[in-house]
Amino acid sequence: MQTLQAPPSTREASRSAYPAFLRALGAIVWKDLAAELRSRELLSAMFVFALLVILIFNFALELEPKTRASVTSGVLWVTFAFAGTLGLNRSMAMEKDRGCLDGLLLAPVDRSAIYFGKAIGNLVFMGIVELIVLPVYSVLYSTNLFQPGLLLVILLGSVGYVAVGTLLASMAVQTRTRDVLLPILLFPLVIPVLVAAVKGSSGFLQGADMADIWPWINLLIVYDVIFTAVAFMVFDYVVEE
């Protein structure tokens, strides 16, 4: 029995489309990381900003040992949300200003590779900032934040935040109001992530039952899946000229 086979040329093409996508994605992520390693402007800005936010919270809220446990996750996530906005804005603005975005669009690459490339880059930056903030906070307030459950929640929350944020940042950077617009667009949509992440984080920090924490983790996973899928489907329409 002879199985039908596509002519050799199409087989070659379909076989190479997949790695081409990954190569493009990797190139974009690497470009952002390499550029950042050299200048470090983005990371230092996000980091300093995060420290300042924690400092302000120290005076704004009573971070006494008693109330600390309930308030820690809220403080952490507000910090991440604001520092994240900074990162998203800068990351997209650099593309636009240096004309990289147009260059990327001209390349014969699936647009979604650009989306995922930028999103992963943004996630890495956010992750780096989070990984620096955690020990700082732990030391300042004598709370051990390096628990696997908490780290999981931070990961899931950051993924959702960055999935939507990257898409919205691509839009915001093309408007007149640019930086100012991103938080306005982003925060209402990202409320489920913030709520679930804060509740999930405090659950782990206060040693609650897994049964109480599960709904929040589920919600984060659902949000991440839905919004990553929608953002990637819609990204083409946001960058077409």
Add this chain to the structure above:
Amino acid sequence: MFLDQGPIESTGYMIAGYAVIFGVMLIYLISLFVRTMNLKRDIEVLEDIESTDQRSSTSDQKPAS
């Protein structure tokens, strides 16, 4: 429970609530009307300018007096 006391006196609030909805709906209807009138007037003005532009470009052959 509270049923023997009778319902609370809340007529004032009810009036406030309905004042809000009727008021806002009315304001919105008026705004739709005003905006429509403004746009219609804008169209008249713009079409006028457009036709004078066309007339002046076709009458360019005649010297201005």
Add this chain to the structure above:
Amino acid sequence: MQPKPRALSILDTVTAVLFVLATLMVFLYAPEEAVMGQVQRVFYFHVASAWVGMLGFLVAAVSGVVYLVKGDRKWDIVGLAAIEISLVFFFVAIVMGAIWAKPVWGEWWTWDPRLTTASIVELVYAAYIMLRQGIEDPDRRARFGAVYAILGFISVPLTFVSIRIFRTIHPVVIGNSDPTAKGSFDMSPKMLQTFLFSLFVFSFVFADLLWHRIRLGRLADKVEELRLKVTQ
């Protein structure tokens, strides 16, 4: 602008009549609630307004999808019209909710899931408007608007669920689960009829306003088009 279609004039009249009828039902037909008193009547139009808000959001999201797929400008006009109407009616619903809350729960604002979600949705609408205002190119404006309307719409159920798990105070009016939730009441048949009729009437209100607002949108498009021509 095309002359007002006959169908629209008929819709105007029908909607107006139904609205008057619904108002009469609310004030004369529905009974007074045993615990909350007269303020409970606010409930009928409060929920009906929220209903209009949600209808509008759905229409905007669907128009967004169709616009992205087909590229026909008229869907952008529909989307903007729907969002504007939703903005107005959700605002009304939130304020009426606060007015209802004060005598019943003792506070103007209770952070319960439904009203909190409604406020967040209102912010999504405001963000939509601000997004559009920051873009000059009509095509890009339409595309970005469509994308945001779709994202916003998808986020709403997730937002609601997250806040719902977070706290519960809002009265459960239909199929009550927690009888200790303050401010809940069972609906008598007359109340149920008034409630359902209000929802029905407000659907007409939405359709009528949407049609008018779409006509306005077409006028605005024409003005923009003429402005571009004239300034060249």
